[in-house]
Amino acid sequence: MIKNFRTRAAWGVVLATATAATVTIGATTGGPPNPLPDEPQTRPAAGRGKEPQTTPRTAERRQIAASVLGRDLKFTLTAVRSQADPLAASVRLQVFTFEGGAWRESDRAPVGEADAWFWFPLTGRHAVCRFSTAGTEPAPVAVSLLVTPSVGCSPAENFRIENGRIVPA
Structure with a gap:
């Protein structure tokens, strides 16, 4: 009985690993692209509304x-x-x-x-x-x-x- 449990547990780990690899490969090779944000990225500030995350940089x-x-x-x-x-x-x-x-x-x-x-x-x-x-x-x-x-x-x-x-x- 313990031998059957170990075998089934080992197959469960293999199946979980294979599923995770398939999901990862599928996501990196052919999934839909990430959607673009509707508004510029902002970060919340304590007690205030949204502020721009970056300031305009000066021309190098x-x-x-x-x-x-x-x-x-x-x-x-x-x-x-x-x-x-x-x-x-x-x-x-x-x-x-x-x-x-x-x-x-x-x-x-x-x-x-x-x-x-x-x-x-x-x-x-x-x-x-x-x-x-x-x-x-x-x-x-x-x-x-x-x-x-x-x-x-x-x-x-x-x-x-x-x-x-x-x-x-």
Whole structure:
């Protein structure tokens, strides 16, 4: 009798384990997707109504290249991470002039479309394929950036700097 009880108990454990594995596998491979919430996730606060769980984050910025010509003209390329998509980024070209003992921004322009770049390749190694500047008037600037390691570099985007202002070439 005890032998039959042990055998039945062992089969019960095997059956329970197999059922749990089947349910788990079924849930991870083919079940319906989780429904989207109707409203943003919030957390209750003591004595108050619902409050948003996260605060808006500030845009992350990273300078990816800079060039100084002489003592009065400076160019920078800055990657700005997208607020909507954490994998996307925008790039801006900024021109600075040295006035009164300090660098002052004289103009800025986007390089490509807004949020058209990928953040991680853009802020990683070898992100700048070409960033050429010259001290002639008007000063030519050419920019080519890494799209992805497998795609390679973007076509060069050309600008001219006339009296501290950026003009697309």
